[in-house]
Every structure is written in structure tokens, then in C-alpha cells.
Amino acid sequence: MKSWIVLFMIALVFTDMLVWMDRGLAMNISSLVYLNVLLITGFIVFLLWRYKKETSYTKELLHISNENDLHWQEALPEPVFNRDQVTNEFLTRVANEHIGKLSEMKSAxxxxxxxxxAWVHEVKAPLTAMKMTIDANREYPAMRKVEAEWLRVHLLIDRQLYMSRMPTLETDYVLAQTDMYRLVAAELRDLTPWCLEKNISIDIDEKELEIVTDSKWSRFIIRQLLTNAIKYSPAGGTIFIATHRKAGGHGVLTIIDEGPGIPAHDLPRVFDKGFTGNTGRLYNAATGLGLYLAQQVAMKIGILLTIDSEFGKGTNVSMTFPIENEFDATRK
Incomplete structure (x- = not known):
């Protein structure tokens, strides 16, 4: 557009110089001014029309890009010039290639x-046999240690199974009214061998508190929080578990341990994938996955996870359950 203006101005100047210097072209100053005004007016009108025509495609394209529409290919503007047609064909080709690669990645x-x-299900068979052997030989003191190690393997395999199901969580999600204490008690039962090994006592508020959530996935979150609490609690320590309802009606589950706590500079990153922090490195027991997975599931099913901790004074983790699960409402 600027080049057109420059070209027109140069041509106009040369035309005026030619008219002014050529004695064969008798033209008054007023006539020359009139000619210049006429040419400039015509050029401005042409420029505005051309600008609108040439920018209409770009404006529509920018509008589509700002809309973040998943079906943007169908909304591509009609080409005005040949370059617009080339642009449409290029964008369509790139999009199709991207969709093809994405489809291949999803399939893989x-x-x-x-x-x-399938591997997890296969491994669970020998683990079940091992558990039956442990239950049948509890009179031997060494079985307590074996059971604690069995539990660690069982938890790792079970977590792997949940990780494989997470991408399709939306199809494996069922809301139901349940008692929060029962959810916690079920997980504590499974973790009892680990607590006995470390001589950890559980101080739990046994009052009933009805909530609406998905029991299976909520138990998965609780399991990650409890395993962290047990892992970092000192031998002979106590884990405190309490439930209450906020003024707004939200049910809250709180798990407090007497572990080493989390430094203030690590708190904002505890839910990051792979982050172990100073405490995890010190105990050489962290994978950086437990809290990350718990947070990912919590966000999908509408649970708010919060952590409050002071280094050297334990950790306080809370699960706040929604009154109406927004994820389920969206899915409907």
C-alpha cells in the first residue's frame, strides 16, 4: 500500500513538472491545481476501495484465529485474490498433516x-497369590515386613493402572452420594501394614459427612495423600485426619502429618510433575508423581487440593469437595 502511494506521488510530481516545463502545453496554474485535486481525490477513493478489498480476507482470518474454533478449517474466509486461495490451501494442508500425526500419536x-x-492385570495375579500366602502365615514375625513390602509394590502397580485410565477418566466417572469417613477408612485399611511397620498411629474424626463425588477417583486422591503422609511421618508419629463442612456447604477432608514439612520456596511447585523438592531428595523416596496425579484427577472431578506446610513442622493437606460437580454438569 505504501509503495502505491509513493509511486502515485512520484508520477504526479513528474506530470506537474512536465506540464509546467513543456511550452506546448498551455495550462493555467488554477487548471493544474484542479487536475491535481481531481487525480488525488480519485486515487484516495481507489486506495480506500482497494484497502478494504485486500484486508477483508486478513481480518476474517484474524477473527477465526482469535475465536479458537476447533473447526476453523470450515470457517476459512472465501479467497479474494490468488494469494488468498494459496493461503487457504496451505493452511488446510498443514492442518490435515497435523491431524494425521495427532491421530497416529493417539493410536500409539x-x-x-x-x-x-493388560500388564498390570497380569501382575496382579501373582500379587494376589502372594497376599494369600502372607495371610496364611501371619504367625511368622517376618510376614509383617514382607506384607509392608508387598503393599508398596501393590500401590505402585495400582497407581500405574490409574495412570493408564486417566486419559479416559470422563468415560469412567460416576457421581454418587457417599460418606467421606468411609472413603478414608477404606484406604486406611489397605495401608495398615505400612502404618504398623513404622508404628504410626491414626487419629481420625469418625463423624459422618455426606458428599457427592466419584468414590473410586476420590479414593485414588486420598491414597496419594495418605501414602505421602505415611512416607514422611517419623516412626512412632501420628497422622491426624479430620472432616468438616464449610459455611457454604463444601465438605472438607484434612490430613495432617508430623513429617519434616515443606520449605516455603517449594510449596508453589509441589503439584508439578516430577518435582521432589528438598524434602524428597533428603528422604530419597519421592518420585514427584503422587501429588501431580492427585492434582490432575482433582481438577477433572472438581475437587480443590490445598497444601499448607512449614519446614520442620509437618504438612497439612486439604481436599475441598464441590456442592455441585462442575465437571459432571459440563459432561451432561
């Missing part, structure tokens, strides 16, 4: 997920 991930789920 699905195969890997299916393989992982």
Missing part, C-alpha cells in the same frame, strides 16, 4: 495404555 498412546493395563 492407546496401544501403550492398553498394554500397560
Amino acid at each position: 498412546n492407546l496401544i501403550e495404555s492398553d498394554y500397560t493395563a
Whole structure:
């Protein structure tokens, strides 16, 4: 557009110089001014029309990009010039290639997920046999240690199974009214061997508190929080578990341990994938996955996870359950 203006101005100047210097062209100053005004007016009108025509495609394209529409290919503007047609064809080709690669990646991930789920189910069979052997030989003191180690393996495999199911959580989600204490008690029962090994006592508020949530996925979150509390609690320590309802009606589950706590500079990153922090490195027991997975599931099912901790004074983790699960409302 600027080049057109420069070209027109140069042409106009040369035309005026030619008219002014050529004695054969008798033209008054007023006539020359009139000619200049006429040419400039015509050029401005042409410029405005051309600007509108040439920018209409770009404006529509920018509008589509700001809309973040998943079906933007269907909304591509009609081409005005040949370059617009080329642009449309290029964008469509790139999008199709991207969709193809994405489809291949999803297929590969699905195969890997299916393989992982099948592997976990296969491994669970010998683990079940091991558990039956442990239960049948509890009179031997060494069985307590064996059971604690069995539990660690069981938890790792079970977590792997949940990880493989997370991408399809939306299809495996059922809301139901349940008692929060029962959810916690079920997980504590499974973790009892670990607590006995470390001589950890549980101080739990046994009052009933009805909530609406998905029991299976909520138990998964609770399991991650409890395993962290047990892992970092000192031998002979106590884990405090309490439930209450906020003024707004939200049910809250709080788990407090007497572990080493979390430094203030690590708190904002505790839910990051792979982050272990100073405490995890000190105990050489952290994978950086437990809290990350708990947070990912919590966000999907509408639970708010919060952590309050002071280094050297334990950790306080809270699960706040929604009154109406927004995820389920969206899915409907």
C-alpha cells in the first residue's frame, strides 16, 4: 500500500513538472491545481476501495484465529485474490498433516495404555497369590515386613493402572452420594501394614459427612495423600485426619502429618510433575508423581487440593469437595 502511494506521488510530481516545463502545453496554474485535486481525490477513493478489498480476507482470518474454533478449517474466509486461495490451501494442508500425526500419536498412546493395563492385570495375579500366602502365615514375625513390602509394590502397580485410565477418566466417572469417613477408612485399611511397620498411629474424626463425588477417583486422591503422609511421618508419629463442612456447604477432608514439612520456596511447585523438592531428595523416596496425579484427577472431578506446610513442622493437606460437580454438569 505504501509503495502505491509513493509511486502515485512520484508520477504526479513528474506530470506537474512536465506540464509546467513543456511550452506546448498551455495550462493555467488554477487548471493544474484542479487536475491535481481531481487525480488525488480519485486515487484516495481507489486506495480506500482497494484497502478494504485486500484486508477483508486478513481480518476474517484474524477473527477465526482469535475465536479458537476447533473447526476453523470450515470457517476459512472465501479467497479474494490468488494469494488468498494459496493461503487457504496451505493452511488446510498443514492442518490435515497435523491431524494425521495427532491421530497416529493417539493410536500409539492407546496401544501403550492398553498394554500397560493388560500388564498390570497380569501382575496382579501373582500379587494376589502372594497376599494369600502372607495371610496364611501371619504367625511368622517376618510376614509383617514382607506384607509392608508387598503393599508398596501393590500401590505402585495400582497407581500405574490409574495412570493408564486417566486419559479416559470422563468415560469412567460416576457421581454418587457417599460418606467421606468411609472413603478414608477404606484406604486406611489397605495401608495398615505400612502404618504398623513404622508404628504410626491414626487419629481420625469418625463423624459422618455426606458428599457427592466419584468414590473410586476420590479414593485414588486420598491414597496419594495418605501414602505421602505415611512416607514422611517419623516412626512412632501420628497422622491426624479430620472432616468438616464449610459455611457454604463444601465438605472438607484434612490430613495432617508430623513429617519434616515443606520449605516455603517449594510449596508453589509441589503439584508439578516430577518435582521432589528438598524434602524428597533428603528422604530419597519421592518420585514427584503422587501429588501431580492427585492434582490432575482433582481438577477433572472438581475437587480443590490445598497444601499448607512449614519446614520442620509437618504438612497439612486439604481436599475441598464441590456442592455441585462442575465437571459432571459440563459432561451432561
